[in-house]
Amino acid sequence: MKMFVPLTTLERYPDYLNYLRDLDYGETDTISSGAIASALGLGEVLVRKDLAFTESVGKPRVGYVIKELIAALQGALRCDVEKNAVIVGAGGLGRALLAYGGFDKYGINMVAGFDCDPEKQYDVCGKRVYPTEKLADVIAEYGAKLAIICVPSQAAQSVCDNLVAAGITGILTFAPVVLKVKESITVRQVDLAANLAILASMTE
Amino acid sequence: MKMFVPLTTLERYPDYLNYLRDLDYGETDTISSGAIASALGLGEVLVRKDLAFTESVGKPRVGYVIKELIAALQGALRCDVEKNAVIVGAGGLGRALLAYGGFDKYGINMVAGFDCDPEKQYDVCGKRVYPTEKLADVIAEYGAKLAIICVPSQAAQSVCDNLVAAGITGILTFAPVVLKVKESITVRQVDLAANLAILASMTE
Numbered sequence: 001m002k003m004f005v006p007l008t009t010l011e012r013y014p015d016y017l018n019y020l021r022d023l024d025y026g027e028t029d030t031i032s033s034g035a036i037a038s039a040l041g042l043g044e045v046l047v048r049k050d051l052a053f054t055e056s057v058g059k060p061r062v063g064y065v066i067k068e069l070i071a072a073l074q075g076a077l078r079c080d081v082e083k084n085a086v087i088v089g090a091g092g093l094g095r096a097l098l099a100y101g102g103f104d105k106y107g108i109n110m111v112a113g114f115d116c117d118p119e120k121q122y123d124v125c126g127k128r129v130y131p132t133e134k135l136a137d138v139i140a141e142y143g144a145k146l147a148i149i150c151v152p153s154q155a156a157q158s159v160c161d162n163l164v165a166a167g168i169t170g171i172l173t174f175a176p177v178v179l180k181v182k183e184s185i186t187v188r189q190v191d192l193a194a195n196l197a198i199l200a201s202m203t204e
Numbered sequence: 205m206k207m208f209v210p211l212t213t214l215e216r217y218p219d220y221l222n223y224l225r226d227l228d229y230g231e232t233d234t235i236s237s238g239a240i241a242s243a244l245g246l247g248e249v250l251v252r253k254d255l256a257f258t259e260s261v262g263k264p265r266v267g268y269v270i271k272e273l274i275a276a277l278q279g280a281l282r283c284d285v286e287k288n289a290v291i292v293g294a295g296g297l298g299r300a301l302l303a304y305g306g307f308d309k310y311g312i313n314m315v316a317g318f319d320c321d322p323e324k325q326y327d328v329c330g331k332r333v334y335p336t337e338k339l340a341d342v343i344a345e346y347g348a349k350l351a352i353i354c355v356p357s358q359a360a361q362s363v364c365d366n367l368v369a370a371g372i373t374g375i376l377t378f379a380p381v382v383l384k385v386k387e388s389i390t391v392r393q394v395d396l397a398a399n400l401a402i403l404a405s406m407t408e
Contacts, residue, residue, distance in 0.1 A: 010402055011402060014401065018381060018395075077405055079401070092303050096297040100297070100396065106404070107401075172403055178219055178245065192301065193304070194310070195394060196310065197282070197283070198211075198218070200312065201280065203349065203374035203389075
């Protein structure tokens, strides 16, 4: 059974997963949708709907077997599939992400970085930072499909074009510009300054 | 006129603003909702709806005066109001954000960082990194209302509690845990690894 999971649901799966993984649970321990909802500050109906897209089946008055639910969420997020990713732009943010250990739990290996500045082409936590000209070769070598763009805005579109030409199909970008890509490529943008500005607008 | 702007609309305002600011425009130049929609890959009706929440009024067959629209979007995002923000956790990500220049355009001054590790208590781009014990004093001194949490997950809730106690009302957190706060506090979470995992699930 393989279901299409709506994006808004998929975006909540890491929260469920982080919460469940931190619990102290045994082989057959269960948890109710109400307990999950309360811990995450979500509505119980929403939680039940979200989890209905997984392969884990909740039972009335018993709930979900925690171990099964974790496996189902990991399956939906494809944590069991090893994926290689690269980072373009080895400035402060790029280097911080190369050093970040949190990608492993989703089956993502951050394999290499790239920068056009020779002074930034040094290893970070054992990960090599290559000159940008090596982009296509290194991506092909690792079979990477995922990339993070950490370059300044004015360079982001051309980096994006090069990544797509090299076979990347999923791009996470921190540059505050809208990237133009063909339909088969998925882009997610994280605009850090905008996030803080929106927060400020909401907390007036 | 002050309207309530839905969050999904507010979240698109930085994209409009970044796009318009990059245009080469004169005092009275105009732009149509269609042109904006096409540049950003959005529907024209959506663009018109989004911009209807601003104080800028689009005219049929003429469009919006670019300069006015920028001012209206800046007003909605409160870019004209100076706001002080702090960062807790001066590891790689925290230091990268202390050095990041992109907050200015939203009127946000990143004034200081904090870390419990004496080895990380050194200035970054002229911004002081204080010992965490100084949190309440420094936040009070700057009247900061915004904070970014860049500490490991297990420390995030206690840092969050200390920030709230010190008067912070808006928190951007990178820790992959759901923070518990009272209703008057706004939290936005950016889970970098989860973002990449979601991207991977979408690009199978």
